[in-house]
Every structure is written in C-alpha cells, then in structure tokens.
C-alpha cells in the first residue's frame with residue numbers, strides 16, 4: 597500500500613487561556629528548580645528511565661527531519677574510568693595552559709578545576725553526538741542540515757526530561773572532546789557535542805550562588 601504523504605494531526609491538546617497560564621506557571625516553577633550539580637551520589641537509577649528521556653529527546657524538531665543525533669549511555673565502570681582519565685588530561689591542559697585569563701576569571705565562581713571525580717561516581721554518563729553528515733546505503737555522503745541547532749534542541753529536551761523525573765545533571769564539555777569518539781567507538785561522521793552527567797545529587801550538595809537574568813533583560817516585544 598502506498599504511504600500517505602500527509603496524515604491528520606493526532607492528539608493535539610488545546611487549553612483555555614486560564615489553563616495554559618496555570619500550566620505555564622507550574623512548568624516554569626518546575627524548570628526554575630533545575631541546577632547543574634557537580635557532586636553526585638552513586639545511587640542507581642533504572643536504565644528504563646534513561647531510555648525514556650532519550651526517547652523524549654528524540655521527539656525534538658530537526659532540520660529536514662534528519663534527526664542528526666546519536667546518544668551513548670555509559671553505565672560501565674570501566675568505560676567511565678577511561679572517560680574520566682581522558683577528560684582530566686584535557687582539563688589539566690585547559691586549566692594550566694590553554695584557557696585565556698578572562699575565561700578562568702569567569703569560571704572562578706564555580707570553583708571548578710581539572711579534577712572530575714563525578715565522571716566515575718554518577719550512575720550514568722550520556723554522551724550526545726552530532727551527526728555532521730550521513731553515509732547513505734550506497735556509501736555516499738548525504739547532507740544533514742542545521743545539525744548544531746537540531747542537536748542543541750534535542751539536548752535541551754533531554755535535560756528537561758531528566759529534571760522532570762528528579763535526575764540532576766551536569767552539562768560537561770572537556771575541550772577538545774575527540775577522546776569520546778575513540779573510547780565510545782563512534783564513526784567519523786559524528787562529533788561529540790555534550791557529555792551529560794546524570795544522577796542524584798550527593799547529600800549536602802551545594803551549587804554556585806548565581807542568578808538568572810530577568811525577563812526584561814532577555815526579552816523584546818514589538
């Protein structure tokens with residue numbers, strides 16, 4: 597049977613103005629509680645939860661529907677250890693030689709350094725890869741479009757879905773991240789995009805005392 601080119605929009609939900617105001621306020625309150633944490637507990641989390649949040653990320657819009665992302669869940673202690681060793685090597689270089697003074701100054705408020713113990717402690721590392729192009733069936737390169745924008749949107753939805761189930765995250769970007777492609781055996785058409793640490797916060801976790809911008813600083817209405 598021939599595939600229909602268009603199908604009816606199913607399960608679309610519309611709310612009254614009052615209801616959507618209420619829902620939007622509640623959702624803002626929930627999302628406003630999201631913070632990046634840098635101290636994790638090793639308490640396990642079901643992998644089914646992590647697979648579900650990745651299914652959610654996979655609902656993101658993407659340029660020409662190319663869905664140019666790949667997610668790797670790392671739960672193996674051995675692989676986490678390899679990632680920690682490689683990340684700390686890059687971070688040592690960054691903090692001691694590569695980082696410009698201004699960048700280091702901007703990072704002071706976070707008290708971060710080259711040591712990344714959480715990479716071995718948290719139950720999951722989720723590595724997001726950006727699929728720069730695809731290799732088609734015949735072995736020819738095929739284009740993807742707006743890959744950064746698409747993978748950024750999917751990653752935001754991933755963080756939102758994790759926060760929604762009470763899983764704390766750290767968006768981590770040891771630079772450069774090419775060691776992740778090697779350790780995780782990913783093909784050359786994929787570039788590491790983000791390393792997301794996921795788990796419950798360690799008891800007594802503290803976070804930097806930083807502020808979010810006010811609406812009038814980030815919004816213009818014509």
Ligand SMILES: Cc1cc2nc3c(=O)[nH]c(=O)nc-3n(C[C@H](O)[C@H](O)[C@H](O)COP(=O)(O)O)c2cc1C
Pocket residue numbers: 630631632633634706708766767768769770803806
């Ligand atoms: C693209 C990106 C890269 C980041 N890289 C790091 C990182 O390598 N190490 C780190 O400790 N935090 C990193 N962060 C976390 C930010 O410092 C954090 O999101 C920001 O300070 C705001 O704090 P909040 O997430 O608690 O709201 C990164 C965040 C983003 C979005």
